[in-house]
Amino acid sequence: MWKTARPTVTAEWLCTSCGATNRLLTAPTTTEIRDRCMTCGLAHCIAPVESPVRWRARAA
Ligand SMILES: [Zn+2]
Structure with missing residues (x-):
């Protein structure tokens, strides 16, 4: 049954400042978030690319 948990994907992205790998659980329909x-606190906009796991990140 799918009613108890919403489907999520793991968005993995690299910090453009410190290079740390970050992970975020989000909805599969997300286009940008x-x-x-987690390491240096810099805000980013991340968006899915062709890889379902590794997302594109840019400083925001
Ligand atoms: Zn960082």
Whole structure:
């Protein structure tokens, strides 16, 4: 049954400042979302690219 949990994908992205790998659970329909680097705190806009796991990140 799918009613108890919403489907999610893991968005993995690299910080453009410190290079740390960050992960964010989000909906599969997400086209762009903001997140912060867990290591240095820099805000980024991340968007899915051809790879379903590794997302494109740019400083925001
Ligand atoms: Zn960082």
